[in-house]
Amino acid sequence: MNRYVLIVAGGKGLRMGGELPKQFLSIGGKPVLMRTLEVFYGCDPEIQIILVLPRNQQEYWERLCREFHFSLRYAMADGGETRFHSVKNGLALVETPALVGVHDGVRPFVSPEVIARCYELAAEKKAVVPVVRVVETLRRLSRDDSVTVKRDDYRLVQTPQVFDAKLLKKAYEQTYTPHFTDDASVVEALGESVFLTAGNRENIKITTPFDLKIAVALMQSCSI
Numbered sequence: 001m002n003r004y005v006l007i008v009a010g011g012k013g014l015r016m017g018g019e020l021p022k023q024f025l026s027i028g029g030k031p032v033l034m035r036t037l038e039v040f041y042g043c044d045p046e047i048q049i050i051l052v053l054p055r056n057q058q059e060y061w062e063r064l065c066r067e068f069h070f071s072l073r074y075a076m077a078d079g080g081e082t083r084f085h086s087v088k089n090g091l092a093l094v095e096t097p098a099l100v101g102v103h104d105g106v107r108p109f110v111s112p113e114v115i116a117r118c119y120e121l122a123a124e125k126k127a128v129v130p131v132v133r134v135v136e137t138l139r140r141l142s143r144d145d146s147v148t149v150k151r152d153d154y155r156l157v158q159t160p161q162v163f164d165a166k167l168l169k170k171a172y173e174q175t176y177t178p179h180f181t182d183d184a185s186v187v188e189a190l191g192e193s194v195f196l197t198a199g200n201r202e203n204i205k206i207t208t209p210f211d212l213k214i215a216v217a218l219m220q221s222c223s224i
């Protein structure tokens with residue numbers, strides 16, 4: 001079965017702030033986004049990569065690729081107003097039948113084992129999501145109070161989320177709602193269930209300046 005991955009990097013990075021969009025920030029001397037693409041290529045050199053970037057960043061990215069002699073093959077789609085719209089733009093380039101993963105461009109530390117397992121399971125389960133356990137105590141807030149909840153009832157969700165491409169395309173025909181914070185939530189809105197598998201703890205989403213510090217430390221520990 002053909003395999004695709006949509007690497008979504010169409011966001012504004014408001015929580016990171018700064019002039020340079022976070023997907024282009026350097027960790028260990030190389031832009032985050034290049035590292036993310038390389039992990040997928042390293043896992044499966046046949047995978048078809050679709051990179052989703054805001055149109056006004058595409059020229060800058062191409063310049064960076066020349067500067068870093070980055071020669072992996074990929075197709076490009078335009079970023080949209082929300083993550084949902086970015087994924088939808090990328091999905092338009094996917095031909096069925098296929099398996100398609102959706103991965104945040106700012107998660108360069110996903111492990112090859114997690115990628116391989118998500119695609120293997122998706123061939124059978126049609127919708128697979130990597131998750132990790134909650135390691136801190138959780139409280140649910142109400143208007144004037146809060147209460148401890150059982151953390152074992154919860155999981156933190158990562159990417160790549162991998163789907164049967166026909167199913168994901170159908171899901172993305174639905175009207176957008178702000179509850180669609182990931183691809184699993186879009187598929188679930190069709191009434192389909194989603195299979196969970198273990199993610200890897202290092203697979204952080206680089207969202208804030210603090211995450212960038214963690215990312216630099218993780219990269220240093222990888223190269224020791």
Ligand SMILES: Nc1ccn([C@@H]2O[C@H](COP(=O)(O)OP(=O)(O)OP(=O)(O)O)[C@@H](O)[C@H]2O)c(=O)n1
Pocket residue numbers: 008009010011012013014015016052079080081082083084086087103104105106205206207
């Ligand atoms: N319109 C959007 C919004 C988000 N994303 C992507 O979805 C992933 C997860 O989003 P996040 O890391 O939170 O990025 P931003 O939306 O850019 O962050 P913020 O909310 O702080 O602006 C990122 O790779 C981001 O580029 C996207 O492709 N298109």
Ligand SMILES: C[C@](O)(CO)[C@H](O)COP(=O)(O)O
Pocket residue numbers: 083104157158159181182183205
């Ligand atoms: C898709 C995601 O990374 C799974 O954890 C997350 O939902 C993206 O959230 P964001 O707030 O749109 O970055």
